Amino acid sequence: MRTTKRYLPVAAAFLLLSSLTACSDSGDDGPTVPAGPVPEGLEKFYAQQLEWGECAPFATNAMAKQAFSGDGLECARLTVPLSYAEPQGTTITVGLLRRQASDPGSRIGSLVLNPGGPGGSGMTAAAQLSSAVGGTELGERFDFVGFDPRGIGASEPAVDCLTDAEMDADRADLTAYDGIDDVADAEKEAEDFAAKCVERTRHGKKMLANLGTRDVVRDMDVLRSALGDEKLTYLGYSYGTRIGYTYAETFPRNVRALLLDGAVDPEQDMVEALVAQAEGFGGTFGEFVKWCAGRADCALGRDPSAAVATYQDLVRPLLDEPVALPDGRVLSYEDATTGTVAALYSRQVWPTLNQGLAALGKGDGAVMMALADMYYERGPDGKYASTHEGLVAIRCVDDPPVTDRERIEAAQAEYVEKAEFLDPGLPPSAARDACAFWPVEHTSEPHLPEVEGVPPTLVVSTTNDPATPYQAGVNLAKAMDGRLLTFEGAQHTAFLSAGSDCVDKAGVAYLVDGTLPPEGTRCA
Secondary structure (H helix, E strand, C coil): CCCCCCCCCCCCCCCCCCCCCCCCCCCCCCCCCCCCCCCEEEEECCCCCCCCCCHHHHCCCCHHHHCCCCCCCCEEEEEECCCEEEEECCCCEEEEEECCCCHHHHHCCEEEEECCCCCCCHHHHHHHHHHHHHHHHHHHHHHEEEEECCCCCEEEEECCCCCHHHHHHHHCCCCCHHCCHHHHHHHHHHHHHHHHHHHHCCCHHHHHHHCCHHHHHHHHHHHHCCCCCCEEEEECCCHHHHHHHHHHHHHHHEEEEEEECCCCCCCCCHHHHHHHHHHHHHHHHHHHHHHHCCCCCCCCCHHHHHHHHHHHHHHHHHCCCCEEECCCCCEEEHHHHHHHHHCCCCCCCCCCCHHHHHHHHHHCCHHHHHHHHHCEEEEECCEECCCHHHHHHHHHHCCCCCCCCHHHHHHHHHHHHHHHHHHCCCCCCCCHHHHHCCCCCCCCCCCCCCCCCCCCCEEEEEECCCCCCCCHHHHHHHHCEEEEEEEEECCCCCCCCCCHHHHHHHHHHHHCCCHHHHHHECCC
């Protein structure tokens, strides 16, 4: 989609991403009767027996294949209705991965995880985090369960819009910056993308119409019952916080505990979220610059006030002449800026970003391309995960499309004011994105969740989070009448990923026994 080449969309967030399965049984058949309340007409789904087995057949890309090879992991499929309005009709499946509680005698239940996106693989995230929970109270007392939301990853069918070759070509395309018929060309490309999603995704429009958060939380309640839990214990990161608060609003009596980290502001529409995110990326780039300026090898120089101009001097030439790579691809302006954004998600990747920018200054784009490939989840075999197609598809069905061209143009101008390093030096585009041409109606609207009767929620928010700004967490905690835990840091999300004992201990205490940290708690 052409407009995403000039100004990054609301970004995906990761921590680092028929019949029941025929896999061999693990010996734990699960419940044969539903756990907790069951909506009328859905008894067979809520009472289904999960068959756990090897995870290797569930891997759909290189990242998943590596993650699923860990010890103690098992996978299954959950069967759900394609449309909950027609529960006797077509069914689809949701991929599941779990690491069982290591101390069955003190087991509380299942801890269900979603890593964000929208479009992120909960199976891959759970597999990657399984070693972090092993040997801890979380690992001892909870089955750690990740799921791929409907249409994503190992769930079947998956959203399918572009081929791998088309994704490569889209990333390398320079016509978005030629200034010639930009709006018409961009909107034609966006319209074509939407049409390909309908054509290439099994069940077409019906699948796309039932893909969003509204239906994901229905699936999650079926999962709760199939796992044998009367109430849900949930850990959601980034967009996963939206899944969490939407579940609480839909099934308020079925919640045991919700830990929501890196909050999405429930009242913001897509444009407002984009502008707020630009402020987050701008602030975190500033933190990266301060860190870099303290190093003798800083690719942006030792003067922080000149860093944005130096960065633009490195990446803007790619608008006219991408850097050729040994594998035959080229590093485009889009890929260089995407790689930069990907690195801002975690301080651990900042040294790699500095290395990549230094190499780019010498005409070598390999490191920056590797960072961009990490963001797009392109494996060494050239295959992409479904994450970014899923991001667009879910975003378009979740919220009303933004069609006011004046508002789009104004928002893009504000975007580069807040994230100056991402300014390509070109006029903002008024082109509408794929959501304006989406073939099905949206299923929800931005609003404050109504969660009366839900147990207190713990919201973790990071002061310099690039993707989900701190204030969004403040707003969500207030809306949920929950407790805010502040992490003083510069990265995306914190629980189990920031190396903060303060955050981790508070989160574990909450998930295990419901203890909230004191009001106003701040962690470093």
